[in-house]
Amino acid sequence: MDTIGFQKHDHASCMRAALAAVEAYCAAHKLQFTPVRRRVLEILLARHRAMGAYEILDTLRDEGLGSQPPVAYRALDFLVNHGFAHKIEQLNAFIACTHPGEDHTPAFLICRNCDAVAEAHAEPSRGMLGRAASDTGFSIEQAVVEALGLCPNCRRGASACA
Amino acid sequence: MDTIGFQKHDHASCMRAALAAVEAYCAAHKLQFTPVRRRVLEILLARHRAMGAYEILDTLRDEGLGSQPPVAYRALDFLVNHGFAHKIEQLNAFIACTHPGEDHTPAFLICRNCDAVAEAHAEPSRGMLGRAASDTGFSIEQAVVEALGLCPNCRRGASACA
DNA sequence: GGTTGATATGTTATAGAGTTACATTTATCA
DNA sequence: TGATAAATGTAACTCTATAACATATCAACC
Numbered sequence: 001m002d003t004i005g006f007q008k009h010d011h012a013s014c015m016r017a018a019l020a021a022v023e024a025y026c027a028a029h030k031l032q033f034t035p036v037r038r039r040v041l042e043i044l045l046a047r048h049r050a051m052g053a054y055e056i057l058d059t060l061r062d063e064g065l066g067s068q069p070p071v072a073y074r075a076l077d078f079l080v081n082h083g084f085a086h087k088i089e090q091l092n093a094f095i096a097c098t099h100p101g102e103d104h105t106p107a108f109l110i111c112r113n114c115d116a117v118a119e120a121h122a123e124p125s126r127g128m129l130g131r132a133a134s135d136t137g138f139s140i141e142q143a144v145v146e147a148l149g150l151c152p153n154c155r156r157g158a159s160a161c162a
Numbered sequence: 163m164d165t166i167g168f169q170k171h172d173h174a175s176c177m178r179a180a181l182a183a184v185e186a187y188c189a190a191h192k193l194q195f196t197p198v199r200r201r202v203l204e205i206l207l208a209r210h211r212a213m214g215a216y217e218i219l220d221t222l223r224d225e226g227l228g229s230q231p232p233v234a235y236r237a238l239d240f241l242v243n244h245g246f247a248h249k250i251e252q253l254n255a256f257i258a259c260t261h262p263g264e265d266h267t268p269a270f271l272i273c274r275n276c277d278a279v280a281e282a283h284a285e286p287s288r289g290m291l292g293r294a295a296s297d298t299g300f301s302i303e304q305a306v307v308e309a310l311g312l313c314p315n316c317r318r319g320a321s322a323c324a
Numbered sequence: 325g326g327t328t329g330a331t332a333t334g335t336t337a338t339a340g341a342g343t344t345a346c347a348t349t350t351a352t353c354a
Numbered sequence: 355t356g357a358t359a360a361a362t363g364t365a366a367c368t369c370t371a372t373a374a375c376a377t378a379t380c381a382a383c384c
Contacts, residue, residue, distance in 0.1 A: 032360075
């Protein structure tokens, strides 16, 4: 058990499910889910938090799967491009997607105390941003929505999360 | 005249107004609006687009106002902390605020073709994100909202903007 | 009006994030 | 099986950002 979306859950089965979904998606779309790509996703899923590229690279290096930055960045590019992982811009870090395969615009709630990250759903075309865009004639192709604050566990005085 | 929020405007007077507002705010709040800080804000206002810290630093260096990264970063920290400038996370770049002094959560529309940036208003406590936050008990303190796409000028076939 | 404590600046060095370029290998598919 | 495209290995480098410490400047109080 670990923290996801600030709640407890069965980590092993959530990891298995995500990997299975990605495998299925890759098979269906003829994408190469190579050992490095799979391993990077596994690392992100296992830690279940935002990780820097070099932190991931350290793990890869320990396992003999590649030691230079491009190895990690290329795998991350693949995962991000296909929606299997997301980049948290505020942290220059990456996190596994909680529902890979589905087309979506993620929004993140990031705890500034324990670094836990929850993925929510954004709809950039609606709300303020959508209105501002359509008012000015701007066409939104991609949106980054990230909120920084305190997660429920850390609000309850406890820094005993994470 | 230049491009702001994808529209033409009187650049000189917009710059004067912003500087005056910041000066007034600093006087009222006993903040030191020092030469370096002022110059960095002027540079951002003059270019009226997102600029990297090192691009700003190059200008400072040419003027003998400091040549090392911390000089630029410290000035930018001051400007960002007090809401006189904003950081565009997706670009690792900074831009002058279009309405300094007012407490607000900015949202940005970034053109991927000409790099023009328009500042809009976000209300993180409302909409999807706010609902996701209150549902889980997360308290939002700060939000980053950035949309990438095509500005009206670039949509009209013309890459003739910026 | 000088002393003190806080705030701002100058400078060196280094850490962290990401890319370019090119050689080599491994898949894919005709 | 041979041609082509996709993926990996590796070295070198650029860009972004911070740590640490010395010096200078400001604010304000006796």
